Amino acid sequence: MIEPSTHLRDKYALVGAGHSRLGKVPGVSAQGLLEEAMLNALDDAGLTTQDVDGLICRGPDEIYTFHQVMGERLGIDASFSTTLTNGGASQVMGVALAAMAIDAGMASCVLVGYGRDNWSRVHANKENHMRGSGRPQQMYGMEFGPEFGYYGAIAAHGFGAQRHMHDYGTTREQFGAISVAFRNHALNNPDAVMKKPLTMGDYLGGRMIVEPFSLFDCSLQTDAAGAVVVTSAERAKDLRQKPVLIKGFGTGNNISGWFNGNNMTHTGAIQSGKTAYAMAGVGPEDIDYAQIYDCFTYMVLVQLEDYGFCKKGEGGEFVASGALALDGAMPTNTSGGQLSEAHVEGMLQVVEGVRQLQGIYGPERQVPKAEIGLVSGHGGNTVCESTLILGAA
Amino acid sequence: MSDDYAKAIPVPGPESLPFWEGAKNHQLMIQKCSDCEHHWFPPSTVCTGCGSRNIEWVASSGKGTVFSFVVFHRLYHKGWDGAIPYAVAVIELEEGARMLSNVIGVPVDEVKCDMPVEVIFEDATSDLSLPKFKPV
Numbered sequence: 001m002i003e004p005s006t007h008l009r010d011k012y013a014l015v016g017a018g019h020s021r022l023g024k025v026p027g028v029s030a031q032g033l034l035e036e037a038m039l040n041a042l043d044d045a046g047l048t049t050q051d052v053d054g055l056i057c058r059g060p061d062e063i064y065t066f067h068q069v070m071g072e073r074l075g076i077d078a079s080f081s082t083t084l085t086n087g088g089a090s091q092v093m094g095v096a097l098a099a100m101a102i103d104a105g106m107a108s109c110v111l112v113g114y115g116r117d118n119w120s121r122v123h124a125n126k127e128n129h130m131r132g133s134g135r136p137q138q139m140y141g142m143e144f145g146p147e148f149g150y151y152g153a154i155a156a157h158g159f160g161a162q163r164h165m166h167d168y169g170t171t172r173e174q175f176g177a178i179s180v181a182f183r184n185h186a187l188n189n190p191d192a193v194m195k196k197p198l199t200m201g202d203y204l205g206g207r208m209i210v211e212p213f214s215l216f217d218c219s220l221q222t223d224a225a226g227a228v229v230v231t232s233a234e235r236a237k238d239l240r241q242k243p244v245l246i247k248g249f250g251t252g253n254n255i256s257g258w259f260n261g262n263n264m265t266h267t268g269a270i271q272s273g274k275t276a277y278a279m280a281g282v283g284p285e286d287i288d289y290a291q292i293y294d295c296f297t298y299m300v301l302v303q304l305e306d307y308g309f310c311k312k313g314e315g316g317e318f319v320a321s322g323a324l325a326l327d328g329a330m331p332t333n334t335s336g337g338q339l340s341e342a343h344v345e346g347m348l349q350v351v352e353g354v355r356q357l358q359g360i361y362g363p364e365r366q367v368p369k370a371e372i373g374l375v376s377g378h379g380g381n382t383v384c385e386s387t388l389i390l391g392a393a
Numbered sequence: 394m395s396d397d398y399a400k401a402i403p404v405p406g407p408e409s410l411p412f413w414e415g416a417k418n419h420q421l422m423i424q425k426c427s428d429c430e431h432h433w434f435p436p437s438t439v440c441t442g443c444g445s446r447n448i449e450w451v452a453s454s455g456k457g458t459v460f461s462f463v464v465f466h467r468l469y470h471k472g473w474d475g476a477i478p479y480a481v482a483v484i485e486l487e488e489g490a491r492m493l494s495n496v497i498g499v500p501v502d503e504v505k506c507d508m509p510v511e512v513i514f515e516d517a518t519s520d521l522s523l524p525k526f527k528p529v
Contacts, residue, residue, distance in 0.1 A: 143409060144435050146401035147523060148495050150481045151469035158463035159483055166461070166506035211464035211478070211501075256441065259483050259491045264461060 004279035012099040013236040013243035016045025016229040017354040022342035023193040024119050025223035030059050031073055034115030037225035045229045046240030054080040054107030056094040058114040080107035087379025088293050088345040092386035096249035098230035114347040115225030122221050154210045156382050160264035161212050161298035167265060174316035175297040176203035179216040179339055181324035186336025188364040193220055194340040217297040219338035226347035228354060244357040248280025248389040258382040268385030269306035276387040284308035289331040289356055289367040291349035293378035294338045303376055331367045346377035357392045398518045400472030408436040411450045416522045419514040421453040423490045432488035455512030457486040464501045480504045484526050498527035
């Protein structure tokens with residue numbers, strides 16, 4: 001049993017957020033994209049690289065100690081710095097770690113970001129395209145997978161979707177409601193990669209990739225990066241933007257395995273959310289919007305259940321009710337998410353979570369009266385979860 | 394049996410050699426805790442149920458159910474050219490351990506969660522047999 005430290009509540013703030021160009025950005029490395037996002041985040045805060053004494057990042061997994069590469073390119077010596085490797089849960093965890101580092105006196109102003117050049121990698125050669133990933137071949141498991149034709153995150157998440165459909169009667173149309181809702185959000189985001197409307201007919205007509213997932217259940221392959229700046233709430237008062245307070249955070253890691261127990265249908269978000277809510281002193285009924293890690297449609301549905309926005313097993317009905325729209329019960333992925341904006345493994349969810357509370361959008365994209373938001377990161381090829389609860393200052 | 398086999402050849406880790414040696418003899422080997430009777434897979438050096446070091450390899454009955462499955466409609470590896478669509482499943486053995494495999498001998502649209510299955514060994518090469526599962 002753990003007791004999260006409530007003394008951290010509202011003590012640290014996100015003071016800047018930014019992203020790089022999104023989509024097909026040839027001729028720029030993952031590092032270059034991340035620099036673009038980091039400089040945009042610092043500009044947003046009214047700070048420069050010279051103000052930064054903490055650097056937490058993630059980049060292409062095969063680059064050793066990626067934060068050292070970034071520090072060298074940015075000209076930053078940092079009292080606190082590391083590269084996180086917890087899959088899509090890393091980016092939200094990076095913000096939590098920044099707050100912990102500042103609280104421990106290890107740093108005072110921490111830059112957190114992630115960049116990836118997946119579109120360029122995947123489309124760089126035909127072999128990569130067939131694998132659907134720019135990952136080197138040796139990064140696939142060498143046994144208990146490839147010999148059975150098991151490839152990619154899509155299959156791992158598909159197991160969860162299939163079991164959820166079996167246990168709770170969830171349908172592909174309900175997964176489709178998520179794709180359609182996020183595409184509608186993307187149409188109001190000029191930076192989003194996907195520009196065309198998506199109907200339920202389009203969704204159901206999408207070619208099957210790994211059943212039960214078709215094309216429109218899958219997140220995008222993009223070149224993109226995002227970054228945020230974390231400092232104390234006290235210092236935030238003097239900076240350019242309206243600060244966004246970190247009310248609470250949590251993590252949960254079902255690393256005994258996706259195949260273990262009921263982990264496929266009951267994710268790390270249960271533990272992670274419980275911890276974050278306790279630290280923040282709020283519950284699901286207090287959340288005004290959610291930015292949920294959407295590698296595949298199903299993961300949105302199951303995380304919404306696990307964060308308590310609806311009951312276990314009722315995620316399908318919840319998303320099909322229109323809940324994810326800007327005027328719905330839980331406006332979700334208001335930038336279009338990884339399914340329709342761009343995919344930086346949760347980093348753009350953090351950026352959008354911050355911007356909603358900076359209140360910078362017009363009515364087509366701004367969640368009305370947003371005061372508290374939840375951001376999730378999910379990864380480790382299904383089992384790791386991190387949660388942030390953000391509040392208006 | 395063919396040595397021009399085009400699918401991925403597993404590269405066993407040191408802890409999983411008994412599994413692959415068993416498969417060659419058409420035995421489905423899993424690990425069991427001598428203290429708490431827990432069975433598990435994939436291999437490890439400690440009981441995943443109680444943490445005991447007192448563990449052994451045992452032959453599974455090979456009977457189980459489909460816990461979940463997916464159907465590949467897209468080619469990710471050239472060795473599966475012509476085999477699409479194919480079903481990849483998480484099999485729950487009756488001893489409790491779960492493992493990844495293929496469900497074969499049935500059209501992919503007839504594969505269901507909780508469907509009873511049993512192991513059938515496919516001799517892929519002269520040096521490799523793969524445990525797959527067919528409906529009972």
